[in-house]
Amino acid sequence: MITVGIDAGAKNIKITFLKDGEVIATGISPSGFDQNAASEALMNETLAKVGLTHSDVDVICSTGAGRKVVPGAKHVLTEVSAMARGSLFLRPDVRTVIDVGAEEGRAIRCNEAGKVEDFAVNEKCAAGSGAFTEAMARALEVSLEELGKLSLTSSASVPMNAQCAVFAESEVISLLHASTPKQDIAKAIHDAIASRIMSMCRRVGINPAIMLVGGVARNVGFVQSLRTAMEEEVFVPDNPEFVGSLGAALIAADREVETATA
Amino acid sequence: MKANYGYMDGSGDYFITIDTDKCVECETRACVAACPANLFVIEEDDWDDLVALIAQDKRKSVKYDCAPCKPVTDRPPLPCMAECPFDAIEHSW
Amino acid sequence: MAKEYWRWKEYNWRDEKRDWRDGKVITGGVDVGSVSSQAVIMVDGEIYAFSNMRTGSNSPDSAVNAMNWALEETGISMDDFDFIVGTGYGRVNVPYADKAITEIACHARGGNYMYGPTVRTILDMGGQDCKAILCDERGKVTNFLMNDKCAAGTGRGMEVFADLLNVSIEEVGDLSLDVEEEPPPVSSTCVVFAKSEASQLLRDGWSRSRVLAAYCSAMAHRVFSLLERVGVQKDFAITGGIAKNTGVVSRLEKELGLTALQPRHDTQIAGALGAALFATTLVEKGKGRKKSQTAVTG
Ligand code: SF4
Ligand code: SF4
Numbered sequence: 181m182i183t184v185g186i187d188a189g190a191k192n193i194k195i196t197f198l199k200d201g202e203v204i205a206t207g208i209s210p211s212g213f214d215q216n217a218a219s220e221a222l223m224n225e226t227l228a229k230v231g232l233t234h235s236d237v238d239v240i241c242s243t244g245a246g247r248k249v250v251p252g253a254k255h256v257l258t259e260v261s262a263m264a265r266g267s268l269f270l271r272p273d274v275r276t277v278i279d280v281g282a283e284e285g286r287a288i289r290c291n292e293a294g295k296v297e298d299f300a301v302n303e304k305c306a307a308g309s310g311a312f313t314e315a316m317a318r319a320l321e322v323s324l325e326e327l328g329k330l331s332l333t334s335s336a337s338v339p340m341n342a343q344c345a346v347f348a349e350s351e352v353i354s355l356l357h358a359s360t361p362k363q364d365i366a367k368a369i370h371d372a373i374a375s376r377i378m379s380m381c382r383r384v385g386i387n388p389a390i391m392l393v394g395g396v397a398r399n400v401g402f403v404q405s406l407r408t409a410m411e412e413e414v415f416v417p418d419n420p421e422f423v424g425s426l427g428a429a430l431i432a433a434d435r436e437v438e439t440a441t442a
Numbered sequence: 443m444k445a446n447y448g449y450m451d452g453s454g455d456y457f458i459t460i461d462t463d464k465c466v467e468c469e470t471r472a473c474v475a476a477c478p479a480n481l482f483v484i485e486e487d488d489w490d491d492l493v494a495l496i497a498q499d500k501r502k503s504v505k506y507d508c509a510p511c512k513p514v515t516d517r518p519p520l521p522c523m524a525e526c527p528f529d530a531i532e533h534s535w
Numbered sequence: 536m537a538k539e540y541w542r543w544k545e546y547n548w549r550d551e552k553r554d555w556r557d558g559k560v561i562t563g564g565v566d567v568g569s570v571s572s573q574a575v576i577m578v579d580g581e582i583y584a585f586s587n588m589r590t591g592s593n594s595p596d597s598a599v600n601a602m603n604w605a606l607e608e609t610g611i612s613m614d615d616f617d618f619i620v621g622t623g624y625g626r627v628n629v630p631y632a633d634k635a636i637t638e639i640a641c642h643a644r645g646g647n648y649m650y651g652p653t654v655r656t657i658l659d660m661g662g663q664d665c666k667a668i669l670c671d672e673r674g675k676v677t678n679f680l681m682n683d684k685c686a687a688g689t690g691r692g693m694e695v696f697a698d699l700l701n702v703s704i705e706e707v708g709d710l711s712l713d714v715e716e717e718p719p720p721v722s723s724t725c726v727v728f729a730k731s732e733a734s735q736l737l738r739d740g741w742s743r744s745r746v747l748a749a750y751c752s753a754m755a756h757r758v759f760s761l762l763e764r765v766g767v768q769k770d771f772a773i774t775g776g777i778a779k780n781t782g783v784v785s786r787l788e789k790e791l792g793l794t795a796l797q798p799r800h801d802t803q804i805a806g807a808l809g810a811a812l813f814a815t816t817l818v819e820k821g822k823g824r825k826k827s828q829t830a831v832t833g
Contacts, residue, residue: 213735283728300514304452305685306727315727343502344451346686346695346726347663379509443676449684450761452725457680457764488640488813489675502684534764 181436182232183239185428186223186253187262188215188246191282191310192395194422195219195226197237198429205230206422215246223251241432243424245283255435257428260288260299265434266427267391268294270417275387278406278414279424280377280396282310287381298384306345308376310396315345316369319352320362324399331370331401334363340372348372366401374405381410391415393423443489447496448504448534456505457534458496458522464530465493476525479507494530508533543571543776543803547586547604555583555611560818562618564810565602565632566641567594567625570662573807574601576611580815584609585804594625602631617823620810633824636813638806639668639679645809646772647674649798655768658758659805660777662690665758667765674809678765685725688757690776692726693783696750699730700743711747711782718745720753729753747782755786762791771795774802 182204187194189211197205207226212218219242227233242250243262250256259279267277268290279286285302302308306315317327338360342348348369355365390412396402397420407414417423448457458481473482473494481504483497500507511520512535523531555561558578565574568590575585586604590597598621606612613631621629622641629635646657652672659666664683670676686692690704697704718741723729733746741749758777773795777783788794800808817823 213738298514302453304454304723304725304728306725307451308453311727341502343684344686346691350691376506379506382509383512383514385513444678444765446678446680446764448680449682450688450757450764451685452687452723452728455764488636 181238181433182236183241183429183432183436184223184237185262185425185430185432186219186240186242186244186250187259187422187424187428188219188242188244188250189281189395189424190245190284192421193218193222193244193246194425195222196422196425196429197226197230197232198426198433201433203426206419206425208421211246216249216251219246219250239432239436241428243428255428255432257431259284259286259424260296261431262424262427263393264288264290264294264296264427265430266423266425267393267417269426269430270423271389271391271415273389274391274415276381276384276390278377278381278390278392279394280310280392280402281394282314282396285309285377285380287377287384289384289387300380300383302376302380307343307348308373308380310394312345312348312373313369313396313399313402315349316352319349320356320365322362322366327366327369328399328401330363331366332404334361334367336361336364336367337371338364338368340368367405370399370401370405371409374402374409377406378409386410386412388412389415391417393417393420395421397421445495447501449502454505455534458504459532459534460494460496461528461530461532462487462491462493464528466491468494468526468528468530470527472525472527473522473531476521478510478521481507482522505535543587545588547584547607549584549609550582553578553583555609558583560617560815560823561611561615562620562811562814562818563602563605563616564620564622564641564807564812564814565598565629566623566638566804566806566810567598567601567621567629568623568661568806571803572597572601572623572625573804574598574605575804575807575811576605576609577811577815580812582800582808582811585807587801587803590625594628595630598625598629599631617818617825618814620814620817622806622810633814634817636810639666639681640676641806641809641813642666642774643668643670643676643679643809644674644812645805645807646670646774647672648808648812649800649802649805650770650772650796653770654772654796656762656765656771658762658771658773658777659775660689660758660773661775665689665761667761669765669768674812680761680764682761687724687726687729688754688761693750693754693780695726695730696733696747699733700737700746702743702747705779707747707751708780708782708784710744711751712785713744714742714748717752718749720756721749722753724753724757751780751782752786755783755790758783758787759790767791767793769793772798774798774805778802
């Protein structure tokens, strides 16, 4: 059985092909302005990559902010279900999933059976999402990757007062003018967003093991700051941005099995 | 006076309202000790009333500071509100 | 130095028809904001002179400069004051002030003087914050909130849009009214997300005016929600830089179903004026510097 999970995020669309419980292909492309067309194109591109055609695919399942416009999706899932399913597949002892994407942050608590018990979402304010680090990287004139690496070389703790991405940009610029080392500013940026994510997690309760997923998990500086804030190990899977699409593909397969046996 | 401390951002409204007309009567100042995040301070306001305020440096982060008191489900009574003998404190979220 | 979000000019003013020497109580108010600073001199509870200038790199110097400029050519010296109140963001750094009072309280007091005792709701929209104040007929605050966390609903948010569309901030209002039909407001409140939304609208072929109209109406709605939290009452007044943006003001008036009052003075001095009024009251209560003399004054 081949199932496909498509996670249509605010910034990127991610796709995972699953064959009998094994990932056989993944793909990612920018969401652009037309998520419908972008999903279609990514689907065709990934099919070609593995030498399959549309008819080889049993089910498509979508998730993410643009989940409703993904063509051909039989099931439409919330990010919470998809992220939880994907994370538990990668690490069965995970009880807390933290998902930080381009425009949203999410904390999910699961029980032993992998069922979602509680979750909290931070949306519509850039200060609690990847958009914050992006804006700050622009203000510092470094790439996102450099921002993360720079942060690791600092041990200072410079406070950031602004709680808004727009005001924080001006604050970063004043810090630069005051000759604050770039690495210390980078760390201040990551500490700030980590503390916001941390407090969101408190609202659902934090149980180990903790897994961090979503595109922002690629940012090593943020991961470091989050570990310090949580005072706990935070696991990051190899491909954190594909956990949502993986979860969607897994749930698609689960449902096929359920209907077949029902 | 209704003093609203906190903010509104894209994600919602986060205000702690203190009714100073009630607060000025208080002798216990129980909110100060009740709040695990140390949000409350007692100060003389512009009309010489000794009342509770939310500390200046906490006003832009109340959503985060109050998070531990506000679990998503099974939210218990908020310590600040429960301890206030005059029902002078309200939260908008 | 903080950035300026609205066009305004530095100037000073003095009442040439009166002589301060005929007065009994001389008080001062100084408002040190993040962008501009004002000093007001009052003689017996009426404005005698004021100044309005840019805030420099430090608050104490700005406070001194603003006061010196207001004093210019009046013949009044610092020793002549009975009481001086400092307000605004730099209020604790006014070296010559006898007391610091919050900008909320001063704004309400100043608004009461400027617009008259019927004013109940004052909206102040500055470069970096937005305040909604309810007050009684004496200018005492009954309900207030101040939003200085989020850039949405402040001059800073508007500036992000002006930059994106490459128009100057003072053109925004008029341009936004130059549309045949009112477009739906920008849906994101967050300035960061609203900016991406606007970029998309431009790519879809929207004119700059239309995009600005969509943003001004989103901003008006934003401010409307803030006002709703305190509960708007008549009469209603707007101060701060936003009062100069017709695109936001007209849409807000429409949403509220109220017309904003016209002030008797430049609204930028509202805070400093309120501070001077507080100073006058304190002297009347016998708290002035020259206690023996004020006892005679009453
Ligand atoms: S809810 Fe908790 S943290 Fe928030 S003010 Fe009340 S006691 Fe303090
Ligand atoms: S403008 Fe700033 S505080 Fe407001 S919603 Fe956006 S990031 Fe959050």
